[in-house]
Amino acid sequence: MKTQVAIIGGGPAGLLLSQVLNRAGVATVVLERKDRAYVLARIRAGVLEWGTVEMLRAAGVGDRMDREGQVHEGCYLTSGDRMIRLDFHESCGKQVMVYGQTEVTRDLYAAQDAVGTTIIHDAADVALHGVDGDTPHVTWTKDGHEHRLDCDYIAGCDGFHGVSRPTIPSDIRREFEKVYPFGWLGVLSETPPAAHELIYANHERGFALASMRNPMLSRYYIQVPLTDRVEDWSDAAFWDELKRRLPAEVAASLITGPTIEKSIAPLRSFVSEPMRWGRLFLCGDAAHIVPPTGAKGLNLAVSDVHYLSAALIRFYGQGDAAGLESYSADALARVWGAMRFSWQMTTLLHRFPEQSGFDRRMQEAELAQIASSPAARRLLAENYTGLPY
Template sequence: MRTQVAIIGGGPSGLLLSQLLNKAGIATVVLERKSRDYVLSRIRAGVLETGAADLIRAAGAGTRMDREGHLHDGCYLASNGRMFHVDFKGSCGKQVMVYGQTEVTKDLYDAQDAIGATVIHGAEEVALHDLTSDAPYVSYTVNGAAHRLGCDFVAGCDGFHGVSRPSMPAEVRREYEKVYPFGWLGILSRTPPVEHELIYAAHDRGFALASMRHAMLSRYYIQVPLTDTVEDWSDEAFWAEFRRRMPEAVAARLVTGPSIEKSIAPLRSFVTEPMRWGRLFLCGDAAHIVPPTGAKGLNLAASDVHYLYEGLVQHYRQNQSAGIDAYSQRALARIWQAMRFSWSLTTMMHRFPGASDYDRRMQDSELAQLETNPVARRLMAENYTGLPY
């Protein structure tokens, strides 16, 4: 089998790239190790930047998002009971779309089915070959049978643990990483959200976040030590701790219920450079990981897809390589800005082991600046809603 672009990974970044390329007349094959049901069972974040939402619409997969998603004009920040609003729309004229990543993935699968795109599930033992030649190819097995996929380019959209990044020689890659000394315990519950927009709460006991998926599905988080396990936290213990960290007025109106999903996610920042080697391009989590505090994971994957899509269209339609040659540089410039924003928000809102009184006062001063300074609020709004592509 042969195609123009082989896409490794059937998550949202791989499916979005495939959908855009196919609509532009560029053939793709998507190889995904897991089943479709497994991919759609993964619970991920649900805040889309303006640019990401526009890109999903351009791919022809935005109809349900626009019907069922929730546009947010801002968010709330709280610190030990005090709470204030950051008005994104008023500060920079943009909003964010709250729509679960699982729903985005489902819509992209439906869009791929509608145009007859090729998505192969159960692809195991994937290996990338001859990536610096004019004829790269991908080998893989399905149900034990060996297959070979010839292509012009390979897009590695297979996440942090995928095969794509390790296919670049170690001496070519430079990796940057920061591991935070805590994680997020999150639960999903069939309860109405406690607030119509997200609440980021700093507290002496640790960070908490009130988020949502829709009018009757809430997603809540609390900061926990990395040594904690899900088994350490009953639903009752979670709700009690979450209430403690929220302002009293918010805690008083919180509706609780049984968790339908509960997990602990460690927080880390990771970037690999470059994001291109020969005919291989890295997209999304294959190239970078951000803490969820800034809601940038899926959004950075979308901007990667945008830059790669533009470059490949230029290559095939105009026989020019400027776009693909500049892909890594353009993507990384935006990635590092998002990394800075996520690091800044994480540092401001969380309680770090061993932090001094001075460190705490610096966090308080950062929040006070956001509360009182419209320039600071505009800077946060511009970064949260998404820097231009």
């Protein structure tokens, strides 16, 4: 089997890259180690920067998003019972779209099926070969047989635990990481959202987030110790703790119900450089992880796809490899900007085990500055709605 671009990973980054390239006449094959049902069962973020919205539209996968997604022109930051509204339109003239990552992936699958892209699921033992030469290829096993795919380039969109990043030699890779000493306990419930916009809550008991997927599907999170297990939290215990951390006026009107999904996610900041080695390019979680505070994970994957797809289309259409040469630097510049914002939001809103009284006062002072300063709100809004490509 032969193609122009082999894409490792069938999540939103890999599927979007394939979709954009296919529409430009660049051939792809996508390899995914799990089955489609597993990929579509992943529960992930749901806040799309406007650049992501426009890219999905341009890729021909924005129709359902535009019908069912919710445009948000602001969000709330809270401290105790104090609510600070960040007005995106007023601050920077932008907005975001609330539309679940699972739905984005579903739309991408449908579009790829329509154009007949080869997507190989349950691909085990994937290995990349000849990446530092002129004739790379990929091997994998399926149904007891080994298969080979020859290609011009390989896009590693296979996440933090995938094979792509470790293919880059350790003496070339530089990895930067910060592991946070807590996790997020998240639940889905078929209940109306607590508010019409997201609420990021700073509370003495720990962080909380009130989010949503649609008018009758809510997503909530609370900060918990890494030692906690899902089994430690009954639905009643979760709702009681969430209400303690949200402002009283929000908690009083919160509608609760049985949860349909419950999980605990650790938080980390991680970047691997470079994002290119030879004919291998890393995209999304294969190269970087952000804490979910600020919802940058999927959006960073989309910006990677923006740079890489443009570079590949330019190469195949015009024979110009300049974009391929600059891909790592272009993508990393935006990655580190989003990394700074996610780190800022995480340190602003969470309780840390060794946090001092001084540290707490600094959080309060920063929230007060956001409340009183149009310049501070503009900077926050610009980062939240998305840095330019």
